[in-house]
Structures are given as structure tokens and as C-alpha cells.
Amino acid sequence: MPLSDNLSCTKTISMKTHHFPWSLFIIGSAVMLSLSMWLLLYVMQQTAKAEIEHTFTSLTERVRGEFATIIALESGLVANTLTLNNIENHADRELNLYIQLLNNERDDVNFFILPKITSDMLEQYEQEKQDNGYLDFRVFGNADTDPLNSTHIYFPSETIKQNKLSGLKHFGRDVYSYPNFKDAMDEASVKNKTVAAWSHVTAENTHGITIFHPIYDTQFFNTLPENTKMDHVQAMVASEIFLDDLIKNIINRLDIEDMSFYISVQSYRAIKQARTTTIPFFITEAADWLPEVYHSQTIALLDKPVTISMKALIPLNKLSWIRAFVVFFVTLVLIALSYLFIKHYLKNKHEKDIADAMLEKEHNRADATLTALGEGVITTDTLGTVMYLNPKARDILGENASNLPLEGKLLTALYPASLQTEAQKIMDSMLICIEKNQIVQLHNIKAINHHGTPILIDCTLSPMVEEAGNISGVALVLEDVTYLEEMRLQIENMAKRDHLTGLFNRYEFENQLKDTIINAHKHKLTHAFCYLDLDQFKIVNDTAGHLAGDQLLRQLSGTVFLRSTPAGAILGRLGGDEFGLLLFNTDIKKATKVCEQIIHDIQHFVFLWQDKRFQVGVSIGLVMIDDLSLSVEQSLISADTACYLAKEKGRNRVESAHIDNEEVRQRQEELSWAERLPRAIEENRLVLFIQYMLPLNGVRTHAEILVRMKDEQGKLLAPNQFIPAAERYGIMTKIDRWIIQRSLENIEQIISRKGDEGFIYSINLSGQTLTDETFLRFIHDALSKRKALAERICFEITETATMGNLVQALRCMKLLKDLGASLALDDFGSGLSSFAYLRQMPVDYLKIDGAFVHNIHKDGINRAIVANMHQLAGVFGLKTIAEYAENESIISELKKIGVDLAQGYGFHVPEEWIVEILRAEQSRAEQSRAEQSRAEQLYH
Amino acid sequence: MKLWLSVLTLSGCLITSAQAANCFYINSYHQGYEWSDRIQAQFSKEMKTVCNISYHYLNAKKETNPNKLKNKGMEIANLIALSQPDIVIAADDAASEYVVNPYLRNGQTPVIYVGINWDPRPFGYPMSNATGMTEVWPIQQALDTVKKTIGVVTKMALITADNPLENRDEQAIRKIMDKNDVQLNSYFVRTFEEWKQSIKAAQYNDVIKLGTIQGIKDWDKEAAIAWIKEHNQRFTFANQDFMLPFVMYSISKSPEEFGHWAAELTRTIFKGDQPWQIPIIPNRIFISRYNPLLLSKTDFKIPDAVIRQSIVYKDN
Incomplete structure (x- = not known):
């Protein structure tokens, strides 16, 4: 996008x-x-509130408790006072010490004894005090309410309490002169019990309750009249309770560390004269921005109601800032x-x-692409339900696929009932594809297209793998291969047949021979293999030309052989004038008879060519094939040997090659190529030939390197005379290596010298070499460091050569390509010529078999085939080379077709490669220089 | 820059100094005199964090010349005028006699006195700007104990050094004895020999009270103890704890009480109370001690109640 x-x-x-x-x-x-x-x-806040409430409850409880304690202490003081008075008259010191001890114990209560002074004792009392260090001591009363002397009874305060020095100003104050105290003291004196009174306002403006208890001068005070009881009061034991301090002390003892509150104490200085003080307790910093917590309770201290209120603030530390921060x-x-x-x-x-x-866009784009695609595409789920198919797929699958809608139907529904077996093949392959998670290819599946025409399709099934690795379905690519299949069949047929005679060619005949041997082994049958070699055929060729020879062969094949051989026999052309015949389920007699009949018929066959008459003969080598027969090669050798003997024995005869034929065996051994060929290599009797090719289409000039062999007598042998045997005996690898070795040396020299025309040299590689594991290392060593050299080499391989071990052959081809060499597929059209295989081969050139080329200027079919081959090669991006370009007319036609290179006698007749001479000259020159140098050294 | 820093630092010091109260403490005696040292120590202990205390000594024990004491008093008064303290503490008689009464009476500077014997009026008290604690001797308390120990007391001998202070004490004692119908026979001595003879001479009394020995010439502690052991058959007591080696029983004042009271009053005045509002009171804490060694030589038995509240003397 x-x-x-x-x-x-x-x-x-x-x-x-x-x-x-x-x-x-x-x-x-x-x-x-x-x-x-x-x-x-x-x-x-709720937590803090609960704590505050608890504190407040504890406080009020303790105030009650403390008050009770104080009353108890005062009772104790009264008891002590009475006891001391009973013991002795002067108990002041002990009593004072006791009071002092009590007062030192606590600062929230002032225990004291108020001596009762009458007016007649007043002066003496004051003087004694002054004499004892109390400078200017005077008894004074409440000037506002009760001036002195109104009652003639005084209860002066003479208490000095540590830490309450401000109370010293009351030193000498007549407590009895205050109405509320007077009432309480009177009541106490009458009832002989502890009576409480609100304390008068002090300088500190604190709250106070003073409790009084009388001490009488007689033990019989109960019998006294009420109005005289005060006369018998000796002193008043009093306790002034400082409520604020009391509460403060209690709070301090409560061990409160993290609260902040106000305590309000409401009491009365007299009836209906309420006063409130507030004590702040800022023990800790409080959150004053939060609502206060309020508690209030009124408790009765004796008969005095005291209201204690607490107004607490939530302490900041109760708020737990860490917790708040965490929250x-x-x-x-x-x-x-x-x-x-x-x-x-x-x-x-x-x-x-x-x-x-983007996906939608891509989808649209993909949809458009799939619509425009020339191949049918179908996607299915894993059960084979169609999810998508493009228009081309509908075209390919015909009427059934054109009915909408198809998505959601099984793949088999796309097929007509008559082709359900084909549909089942696809379904089976789909299962394999899903199970093994691999691409499965189906070839030549039958279908009926939208025109109703039966077609063949190739179907490639690919698993659709999701990101998670699951297979969600299968993608099928359908390709109409009807045309290719037809062409393949045509080519395949051509590959099996000898184009001249229409008989099986050698390749196919060998296959048939092989099947026959297997059959013999399998069914314990006896068959016969006859090797036929025409006699005097060369005379026809030499005198009337090749065309006459060809015609002769055609006539023999079409008439004589057909007539002479029994039905079911297989006849093939094995070479130029060599034929093979397979007779089934026979014995040697019958076979010999057939052979003799053939000999007879050929001998009586007269070939007319123009105004000439020719008669040829035939020598036949007969090999019986039974369950003891070894191999095709062995059978061929035996038959060939027998045929050779037949020729030697005078031609036009049949020679049997059975085990007992000692002559055959000897001959076989003598003529064993297995010995001759290696020897020829060792003796350097192989000769390199070169044949240049004519570039027709602006490509670089090529030259094919060919090989000939000199026999033991120095006669040059054509390749077809020793190459088949070399292939048969597995010596082709040695020959190929020899050729490559020599060729590379030559090419290297050519490159190094001036005037190099930049040819590309084609070297043939046999099937044995292609599949030879050691050859890979050999060629790698030879070319890996010589890229410039490698680029000048094109290896020619035949399709049939690769078939033996396709995998290994492909591996070898890939290596050669990697090294920089180019590849040509030789004799294309003579073998399988499968385009399917061609696809897999990394070749650069397609070398069209000469059988199609040698008469294209005359034969329209061959011309069409060559044109098709060239066109197909173009589709694959390959250059084409045409063999057998034997004359200008052929070359002209090839040029018209567009073939890139033409090779044949019409352009160049193979000749010995002259580089050999150059190297010999150089070698000789070097030798001469060496000898001269040695001579000079000797002279000196 | 350095100059400015110095000024700022000095200002800081002055501000800090100005923020704390200043206490001007006048010690009538000298450093090393146990009684006044203990009063001063107690005051210092309680107040050193409250105010800046400056200590000034009149040295009245060593210097007996009144004129010199007056001059010294004037020097101290000048210092007070210059430094303008927040409060003046006058410990013992001489401080009130030579500084408070002549220079501070009814002035603006609050004064606290402690340790004036028996009656502060001869020193100008009461004053509008002063309060304090009068020093009284636990004579009556001692007499009560003596009575509980030996029964009836009609005659009591007082043997003490001959100096004006002791003469004044003797007047106060006599008043108390008179009140208790006890005849007081006083012996003022100047030498150790006189003291020894007085011990012998006083044996006809029911009880002997030994006054101070400070100022008695040729004083020999060991000889005195030996003399007492040998020649005394009467119950002996004193009102000073340093006399315990020579007496069977002592009940004495606590100098710490005066130091503490001076501190209490200072705090109260600093809180805002006016000195005249606070009555002058006597000291009230008395400490009993007894000498078991001397007691064991006699048949006297101090009541258990007293013994339980007394401190045992163990030095001899």
C-alpha cells in the first residue's frame, strides 16, 4: 500500500x-x-471517635473515683486528727506533717485544717503566727458578704501548698465568712458528716469543691442540741478539690499520647451561678478541619453536679498519613x-x-488480483467446505461451479456426479495436506470446464497456516494443463518412437526389454531378444544418400518387419541400421524360425531408389530371455556379440547367444569395451573435436566440444561406436572427466592469449557423471577459483541422463550454476521432454533434438514443434539451440522461428580442436628452450 | 561582609540574651560556706534553665567590719542598677541588711529574701516589692522531742559562740522557753576552754542545747567529743546538723527548702504575681538526726516515733 x-x-x-x-x-x-x-x-475518624469516647468514659469514671478517694483521705485526716487530739494536747506538729505529706502527694487537692478561732482568741492567735515567722499575719474575712466579727467565729486559712503559691494570698482568710462555705460548715457541724460546697472564685479562676468535716471537742456531740453543735466544733478538716487539676492529672494518668481535645467543666460558685472553664489538651496536633467529637456528662460529686464535656479533635496522627498516602x-x-x-x-x-x-483494501486488491488471475483459486476450511473461489476457478470447474452461491458447500459439490472420483482425489489430497502440513500437488485431474469440455487440471493444495500455527484450511490453485498434457503426450510418444521408422526407439526398446526380463523372472517364461543388424546398408547410404537409407529403413520397418514378425512381438530401432525384436513366450526354435523368416524376407526385399535397385541382408543375434537372464545390458551385449558373430560367419544368418555358445563368450570377452575404453583413456587415444554454432539472435557464439576415440589401430571411432558401450560399462564418468580436464586447459589457454573471441564452450555430461557424488568435488575443485573460466563453459545434459537420480542430478546442476557455468538441456524432444521437469531444472539453453530440425524447411509439423519448443523455452526464459542445421534452408527457417543458435554441418563440420596443436607447439618450444639451456650449461 | 556577619551574630546573641530573664543572686557569705552554698545550689539547680543567674557574694562571715560590708553592699547595688535584673534574690541576713534595705526597698525590682532569722522587720520588711521566707529555728519542735524523751523540762542551758547573730538567736529561744515555762540559762563562749567549762557548769540543767561552735577559738573537735563523753550526763541537743558529733539529738532547718522556696517565688513572680500579694512565711521543713553513740552512754530514749523519722549519725 x-x-x-x-x-x-x-x-x-x-x-x-x-x-x-x-x-x-x-x-x-x-x-x-x-x-x-x-x-x-x-x-x-470513626476509629478515633471510639477512642475518644473510651477516653471520656474513663475520665468521668476516674473523676468519680478520685472524688471518692479524696473523701476517704479526708476521713482519714479527720480520724488522725481526733486520734492525735485524744493522745496529747500538742499534736499540731504531727498533724501538720501528716497534712503536708498528703498535700505533697497531690497538687489537685489541698488538705487543711481550719482551726476555729473565737473573737476573744483572735489577737493571741495572730500574735503567735507572727512570732512563728508569718510576718504581719492577720485574719481577714469576706468584706463583701460578711465583715469580720459578725459571728465571732473564725475559721482562718493557714494552708501553704507547694506549687500553689498564689493561694498564699488567702493565708489568714476566714473561710467561715463566705456564705456558701458557712452553710456547708454549719450543715457539717450539725450533721457530723462531710459536706461539700462550691469553692469561692480563686485567682486562677479554677473550679473547686471544698468539703468540710467537723472535729468536735467532745465525743458526745450527738447528744448536743443542734444550735450548740458549732460551739463544740474545735476545727474543720477541709479539702479543697481543684477540679481542673484533678481532671488534668487524671488525663495525664490516662496515658493519652495522641489526642487533642478541650475539656469543659461546668460547676457553680453558688446555686444558679454556673461557670464554665475550658482546659485545652493539645497533646498532639489535630485535624481542626474535621468535625469535632463532643461528649458531655454530668456527674454528682456528693450533691454537687459537675458537668464534664469533651470536645475532641481528630488527632492528625490518627489519620495515618502513610495510610492516606498509600490509599x-x-x-x-x-x-x-x-x-x-x-x-x-x-x-x-x-x-x-x-x-x-488496510486489510479491506488489501482484500479488495487481492480480490481483484485473484479475479484477474489466470489460475483458479479455491479456499476451503479443514473439512473441505468452500470458503472462496475466484472466477477462473468457476470457469475451470464448469457448470457446477457457476451456480451461485458456492461458499459453504463441500468441494465435491463443485464436481459433476460423473467426476466424483476426481473430486475424491482432491479431498484425499486435502487430508494429506492438512495432516502433514505440506503442499500436495495433483496432476492431470479431470474436470469439465464451463464450455462443457473435458479438461485436465493440475491442482496444488497448500495448507493455510494461521499465526498460532493452526491450519485453518486449504488453498487450492487450479491450472488448466490440458494443452500441456497434450503436448506432453505428444512429446512423450515421440520420445518413445523412432521418428524415422515409427518403431520404438532405443530408449523405449530397452525399457521393453527390461520389462520382458522381469516378466520372465516373474512368470518363469522364456522370451527371445533378437538383435538385427542390416548388411550392406552402408552401400545404400553411400551411393544413394542418407535419404535413400532412411527410406529403406522406413520401408523395412513398415512392411518387411511387420510381415515377418508374429503378433505381439515388439520391434524397435536401436541405432542407424540396428533393430531389436522381442518375441514372447517362445523357445529357441521358434525364435530362430522367426529370425530365419526375417532374414529370408529381407533378402528377398528389393529396394528401389530412383533408378537403382538395392538388396540388403540382415545378421541376427538371438538371446533367449528366461529367469536366468541378468540384465538389459548383459542381454544387449550378448545379442550384439551374437550378431557380430553372425556377421563374421558370413552375414544373413542368425546366431544364438546361449550359454553354451563358447564362441560368443570368447567374442564378448575380446570385444569387451570395459577393457578397451579405459585403455584408450590411458593411452590418450581420446581426441577432442569442436563444432562451432551459429548465433542467430545476437547471442554469444557457442562451440560444442565433442569427443572421438582412436581405436587400437589408430582409426577414429564415432561417438556412437563407443559412447553407448562406455555408458553401459560405467566408464562415461572417466571419459567426461578427461574431456573436462582437457577442455579447461584449452579454454584457459584460449582466454589467456590474444584474439580470444569469447566463445562459450559446451561440454556434454553423461547421466553417470551427473549422478556421481565424487564428480561434485572434482568440478568444484576445478572451477571454484576460476570463475572467469567457469563462465565460459556450458554443460550439456540430456533429460534422460537426469532421470536416473533426479535429486542428485539437480544438486549437481545447482552446483555447476553456482560455480558460474551455464547449463543446456540436450536432445530436447527425444526423451520425456516433460515441461514439468524442465521447470525444476536450472538450465539456460534448450537444445532442440536434431530429429525435429533436420527437415524443418520441408516438414511443417517439425517446424511447428520446433517453433513451439522455442516459444515454450521463451516462457521459461531459456535460449534455444537447434541441432542438425545441415544447410542454409534449415538455418534460414531457424532464424525465422527465432532460435538463438544453430549447430550443424550447414555451418561448421566438427574438426579436431586446434588448441591441442598450439599446446604441443608450446610444449615443443619449451622443450627446445630447455635443451638449448642444458647444452649451454654443458658447453660452459 | 565579615563585619556584617559579626554584627548579625552579636545581635543574635543579644536578642537571645535579652529574651531570657536575669536573676541577680546575692549570697551573704562566701563560696565554701556550706549553709549558703546549699541554698544557692538548690536555687541554681531549679532556675538555671529559667533565667540567667549572676552570683554575687558579700563575704559577711569573713568580713565583720560593717563599713566594709556597707561598701560592698553599695557596689552590688550599683551593679543591680546597671544590669537591671528581673529579680533579686537575697540569701541570708547580710544581703537584706546591706543591699535590699538600703537600696531596693519598695523599688521597682522584685526582691525575694530567704534566711532572715526569726524576724525580718529589722531589715525593713515587709516591702511592697519583696516577699520571702523567714528562717525560724525548730526550737519548739526540739523542745517537744526533749520533753517526750526526758519528761519534765524546767531548766535548759544554751552554750554557744559569742557573736551578735547568736545573741539574737538566744532572744528568740528565750521567748519560746518562756512560753513553755522553761528557764533558759545561756553560756556565750569565745574559746574551747570556756566551752569545756560551760559543759561542766551546765550540768545542773535538765537539758543542754549546744549552739554554733563557729568562731570559738582553739576548737578541737576530737577533744570536744571526748570531753562531752566524759563530762556530760544531760540530754544534749542542737538545731544545726553540723553539731551532731557533740549532741545526742538535733533538729535542723533544710537550706534546700530556702533555695527551693526562692525558686518557687521567682517562678510565681515571673508568672505575674506581685510580691506584696505573697505573704512572708517561715521555713517549715525540719530534719531530725540522732547520735546513737552518745545516746548509748546514757539512759535517755528518744521516742520511737521520732527515731523513725530521724537520720542516724554514724561518723563517730
Whole structure:
């Protein structure tokens, strides 16, 4: 997809998707944060409240308890006072010590004894005090309410309490002069019990309750009249309770460390004269921004109601800022996570939208592509249900596939009932494809196209693998290969048949021979193999030309052989004038008879060519094939040997090559190529020939390197005389290596010298070499460091040569390509000539077999075949070379077809490669120089 | 820059200094005199974190010349005028006699006195700007214990060094004895020999009270103890704890009480109370001690109640 498309697509989607209500998210987050903080505060506040309530309850309980204690202490003081008075008259010191001890114990109560002074004792009392160090001591009363002397009874205060020095100003104050105290003291004196009174207002403006208990001068005070009881009061034991201090001390003893509150104490200085003081207890820093916690309780101290109120603030430390921070932080984290989640979700959605849009676009594009595709495409799920098929697939699969809709139907539904077996093949392959997770190819599946024409299709099934590795279905690519198949069949047929005679060619005949041997082994039958070699055929060729020879062969094949051989026999042309005949289920007699009949018929056959008459003969080597027969090669050798003997014995006869024929065996041994060929190589009797090719289409000039062999007598042998034997005996690898070795030396020299025309040299490689594992290392060593050299070499291989071990052959071909050499497929058209195989071979040139070329200027079919081959080669990106370009007419036709290179006698007759001479000259020159140098050394 | 830093530092010091109260403490005696040292130590202990205390000594024990003491008093008064302290503490008689009464009476500077014997009026008290604690001797308390120990007391001998302070104490003692119908026979001695003879001469009394020995010439502690052991058959007591080696029982004042009271009053005045609002009171803490060695030589038995509240003397 172009970048601009992507951008525009992204822009469009961005505008579509960025509508998340962020403002709501922010408000939600704020609410969430507030709620969490509020909840935390609420919980902490409730905890603190409970603690405060507990504290307050403890406080009021303890105030009651302390008050009871004070009353008890005062009772103790009264008892002590009475006891001391009973023991001795002067008990002041002990009593004072005791009071002092009590007062030292606590600062919230002032225990003291108020001596009763009458007016007649007053002066003496004051003087004694002054004499004892109390400078200017005077008894004074409440000037406002009760001036002195109104009652003539005084209860002066003479208490000095440590830490209450301000109370010293009351030193000498007549307590009895205060109405509320007077009432209490009177009541106490009458009832002889502890009576409480609100304390008068002190300088500290504190709360106080003073309790009084009388001490009488007689033990019989109960019998006294009420109005005289005060006269018998000796002193008043009093305790002034400082409520504020009392509460402070209690709170201090409560061990409160982390509270902050106000304690309000409401008491009365007199009836209906309420007063309230507030004591702050800021023990810790408080959250004054939180609502206060309020508690209030009125308790009765004796008969005095005291209202204690607590107004507490939530201490800051109770709020646990760490916890608050944790909650705050956790909330923030949650919000952040929510934000990230939403962001991530939006981003994913955004990306998904973009991807969807791109996918849709790609889908459209793919759809268009698939629609335009020349091959049918079908996708199915794993059960074979069709999910998609493109128009071409509908065309290929015909009427059934054209009925809409097809998606959702089984693949078999696309096929007519008559072809369900074909559909089943596809379904079976689909299962294999899914199970093994591999591509499965089906060839030549029958189908009926939309025109109703039966066609053949190649079907490639590929598993559709999801990202997770699961197979979601199968993609089928259907290709109409009817035309190719027809061509293949045609070519295949041609490959089997000898183009001249229409008989099986050698390749196919050997196959038939092989099958015959297997049959004999399998069924314990006896068959016969006859090797026929025409006699005097060369005379025809030499005197009347090749055309006459060819005609003769055609006539023999078409008439004589057909007539002479029994039905079911197989006849093939094995070479120029050599034929093979297979007779089935026979014995040697019958076979010999057939052979003799053939000899007879040929002898009596007269060939007329122009005004000439020719008669030929035939020598036949007969080999019986039974369950003891070894191999095709052995049978061929035996038959060949027998035929040779037949010729030697005078021609036109049949010679049997059975085991007992000692002559045959000897002959076989003598003529064993297995010995001759290696020897020829060792003796350097192989000769390199070269045949240049004519570039027709502006390509580089090629030259094919050929090989000839000199026999033991120095006579040059054509390749067909020793190459088949070499192939038969497995000596081709040696020969190939020899050729390559020599060729490379020559080419290297040519490259190094001036005037190099930049030819590409074609070297033939046999099937044995191609499949020879050691050859790979040999050629690698030879070419890996000589790329320039390798680029000048084109290896020619025949299709049939590769068939023996295709995998190994392909491996070899790939190596040769990797090294820089080019490859040509030789004799194309004479073998299988399968385009399917051609696809797999990394060849650069297609060398059209000469059988199609030698008469293209006359034969329209051959011309068409050559043209087709060239066209096909073009489809595969290959250059074409035509063999047998024997004259200008042929070359002209080839040029018209567009063939790239022409090779044949019409352009160049093979000749010995002259580089050999050059090298010999150089060798001789070097030898001469060496000898001269040696001579000079000797002379000197 | 350095100059500015110095000024700032100095200003800081002055501000800090100005923020704390200044207490001007006048010790009537000298450093090393146990009684006044203990009063001063107690005051210092309680107040050193409250105010900046400056200590000034009149040295009245060593210097008996009144004129010199007056001059010294004037020097200290000048210092007070210059330094303008927040409060003046006058410990013992001489401080009130030579500084407070002549220079500070009814002035603006609050004064706290402690340790004036029996009656502060001869030193100008009461004053509008002063309060304090009068020093009284636990004579009555001692007499009560003596009575519980030996029964009836009609005659009591007082043997003490001959100096003005002791003469004044003797007047106070006599008042108390008179009140208790006890005849007081006083012996003022100047030498150790006189003291020894007085011990012998006082044996006709029911009880002997030994006053101070400070100022008695040729004083020999060991000889005195030996003399007492040998020649005394009467119950002996004192009102000073340093006399315990020579007496069977002592009940004495606590100098710490005066130091503490001076500190209490200072704090109260710093809180805002006016000195005239706080009545002058006597000291009230008395400490009993007894000498078991001397007691064991006699048949006297101090009541258990007293013994339980007394400290045992163990030095001899």
C-alpha cells in the first residue's frame, strides 16, 4: 500500500475513533480519588471517635473515683486528727506533717485544717503566727458578704501548698465568712458528716469543691442540741478539690499520647451561678478541619453536679498519613492503570481499525488480483467446505461451479456426479495436506470446464497456516494443463518412437526389454531378444544418400518387419541400421524360425531408389530371455556379440547367444569395451573435436566440444561406436572427466592469449557423471577459483541422463550454476521432454533434438514443434539451440522461428580442436628452450 | 561582609540574651560556706534553665567590719542598677541588711529574701516589692522531742559562740522557753576552754542545747567529743546538723527548702504575681538526726516515733 494511502487511511480512522469522553474520565477519577480519601477519613475518624469516647468514659469514671478517694483521705485526716487530739494536747506538729505529706502527694487537692478561732482568741492567735515567722499575719474575712466579727467565729486559712503559691494570698482568710462555705460548715457541724460546697472564685479562676468535716471537742456531740453543735466544733478538716487539676492529672494518668481535645467543666460558685472553664489538651496536633467529637456528662460529686464535656479533635496522627498516602497512591495507580488500559484499548482499536482498513483494501486488491488471475483459486476450511473461489476457478470447474452461491458447500459439490472420483482425489489430497502440513500437488485431474469440455487440471493444495500455527484450511490453485498434457503426450510418444521408422526407439526398446526380463523372472517364461543388424546398408547410404537409407529403413520397418514378425512381438530401432525384436513366450526354435523368416524376407526385399535397385541382408543375434537372464545390458551385449558373430560367419544368418555358445563368450570377452575404453583413456587415444554454432539472435557464439576415440589401430571411432558401450560399462564418468580436464586447459589457454573471441564452450555430461557424488568435488575443485573460466563453459545434459537420480542430478546442476557455468538441456524432444521437469531444472539453453530440425524447411509439423519448443523455452526464459542445421534452408527457417543458435554441418563440420596443436607447439618450444639451456650449461 | 556577619551574630546573641530573664543572686557569705552554698545550689539547680543567674557574694562571715560590708553592699547595688535584673534574690541576713534595705526597698525590682532569722522587720520588711521566707529555728519542735524523751523540762542551758547573730538567736529561744515555762540559762563562749567549762557548769540543767561552735577559738573537735563523753550526763541537743558529733539529738532547718522556696517565688513572680500579694512565711521543713553513740552512754530514749523519722549519725 502506498504511504499516502496509509496516511489518509490513518487520518480518516483517527477522526473516527478519537471520541473517548476524557472529560468524564477525569471527573470519574476525581470522584474516585475523593471517595477513597473520604472513605479512609471516615474509617479513621470513626476509629478515633471510639477512642475518644473510651477516653471520656474513663475520665468521668476516674473523676468519680478520685472524688471518692479524696473523701476517704479526708476521713482519714479527720480520724488522725481526733486520734492525735485524744493522745496529747500538742499534736499540731504531727498533724501538720501528716497534712503536708498528703498535700505533697497531690497538687489537685489541698488538705487543711481550719482551726476555729473565737473573737476573744483572735489577737493571741495572730500574735503567735507572727512570732512563728508569718510576718504581719492577720485574719481577714469576706468584706463583701460578711465583715469580720459578725459571728465571732473564725475559721482562718493557714494552708501553704507547694506549687500553689498564689493561694498564699488567702493565708489568714476566714473561710467561715463566705456564705456558701458557712452553710456547708454549719450543715457539717450539725450533721457530723462531710459536706461539700462550691469553692469561692480563686485567682486562677479554677473550679473547686471544698468539703468540710467537723472535729468536735467532745465525743458526745450527738447528744448536743443542734444550735450548740458549732460551739463544740474545735476545727474543720477541709479539702479543697481543684477540679481542673484533678481532671488534668487524671488525663495525664490516662496515658493519652495522641489526642487533642478541650475539656469543659461546668460547676457553680453558688446555686444558679454556673461557670464554665475550658482546659485545652493539645497533646498532639489535630485535624481542626474535621468535625469535632463532643461528649458531655454530668456527674454528682456528693450533691454537687459537675458537668464534664469533651470536645475532641481528630488527632492528625490518627489519620495515618502513610495510610492516606498509600490509599491515595493506590487510587492514583488504579486511575493511572485505568488510563493506560483505556489508552491501550484505544490504541489497539485505532491500530485495529487501521489494520482493518488496510486489510479491506488489501482484500479488495487481492480480490481483484485473484479475479484477474489466470489460475483458479479455491479456499476451503479443514473439512473441505468452500470458503472462496475466484472466477477462473468457476470457469475451470464448469457448470457446477457457476451456480451461485458456492461458499459453504463441500468441494465435491463443485464436481459433476460423473467426476466424483476426481473430486475424491482432491479431498484425499486435502487430508494429506492438512495432516502433514505440506503442499500436495495433483496432476492431470479431470474436470469439465464451463464450455462443457473435458479438461485436465493440475491442482496444488497448500495448507493455510494461521499465526498460532493452526491450519485453518486449504488453498487450492487450479491450472488448466490440458494443452500441456497434450503436448506432453505428444512429446512423450515421440520420445518413445523412432521418428524415422515409427518403431520404438532405443530408449523405449530397452525399457521393453527390461520389462520382458522381469516378466520372465516373474512368470518363469522364456522370451527371445533378437538383435538385427542390416548388411550392406552402408552401400545404400553411400551411393544413394542418407535419404535413400532412411527410406529403406522406413520401408523395412513398415512392411518387411511387420510381415515377418508374429503378433505381439515388439520391434524397435536401436541405432542407424540396428533393430531389436522381442518375441514372447517362445523357445529357441521358434525364435530362430522367426529370425530365419526375417532374414529370408529381407533378402528377398528389393529396394528401389530412383533408378537403382538395392538388396540388403540382415545378421541376427538371438538371446533367449528366461529367469536366468541378468540384465538389459548383459542381454544387449550378448545379442550384439551374437550378431557380430553372425556377421563374421558370413552375414544373413542368425546366431544364438546361449550359454553354451563358447564362441560368443570368447567374442564378448575380446570385444569387451570395459577393457578397451579405459585403455584408450590411458593411452590418450581420446581426441577432442569442436563444432562451432551459429548465433542467430545476437547471442554469444557457442562451440560444442565433442569427443572421438582412436581405436587400437589408430582409426577414429564415432561417438556412437563407443559412447553407448562406455555408458553401459560405467566408464562415461572417466571419459567426461578427461574431456573436462582437457577442455579447461584449452579454454584457459584460449582466454589467456590474444584474439580470444569469447566463445562459450559446451561440454556434454553423461547421466553417470551427473549422478556421481565424487564428480561434485572434482568440478568444484576445478572451477571454484576460476570463475572467469567457469563462465565460459556450458554443460550439456540430456533429460534422460537426469532421470536416473533426479535429486542428485539437480544438486549437481545447482552446483555447476553456482560455480558460474551455464547449463543446456540436450536432445530436447527425444526423451520425456516433460515441461514439468524442465521447470525444476536450472538450465539456460534448450537444445532442440536434431530429429525435429533436420527437415524443418520441408516438414511443417517439425517446424511447428520446433517453433513451439522455442516459444515454450521463451516462457521459461531459456535460449534455444537447434541441432542438425545441415544447410542454409534449415538455418534460414531457424532464424525465422527465432532460435538463438544453430549447430550443424550447414555451418561448421566438427574438426579436431586446434588448441591441442598450439599446446604441443608450446610444449615443443619449451622443450627446445630447455635443451638449448642444458647444452649451454654443458658447453660452459 | 565579615563585619556584617559579626554584627548579625552579636545581635543574635543579644536578642537571645535579652529574651531570657536575669536573676541577680546575692549570697551573704562566701563560696565554701556550706549553709549558703546549699541554698544557692538548690536555687541554681531549679532556675538555671529559667533565667540567667549572676552570683554575687558579700563575704559577711569573713568580713565583720560593717563599713566594709556597707561598701560592698553599695557596689552590688550599683551593679543591680546597671544590669537591671528581673529579680533579686537575697540569701541570708547580710544581703537584706546591706543591699535590699538600703537600696531596693519598695523599688521597682522584685526582691525575694530567704534566711532572715526569726524576724525580718529589722531589715525593713515587709516591702511592697519583696516577699520571702523567714528562717525560724525548730526550737519548739526540739523542745517537744526533749520533753517526750526526758519528761519534765524546767531548766535548759544554751552554750554557744559569742557573736551578735547568736545573741539574737538566744532572744528568740528565750521567748519560746518562756512560753513553755522553761528557764533558759545561756553560756556565750569565745574559746574551747570556756566551752569545756560551760559543759561542766551546765550540768545542773535538765537539758543542754549546744549552739554554733563557729568562731570559738582553739576548737578541737576530737577533744570536744571526748570531753562531752566524759563530762556530760544531760540530754544534749542542737538545731544545726553540723553539731551532731557533740549532741545526742538535733533538729535542723533544710537550706534546700530556702533555695527551693526562692525558686518557687521567682517562678510565681515571673508568672505575674506581685510580691506584696505573697505573704512572708517561715521555713517549715525540719530534719531530725540522732547520735546513737552518745545516746548509748546514757539512759535517755528518744521516742520511737521520732527515731523513725530521724537520720542516724554514724561518723563517730
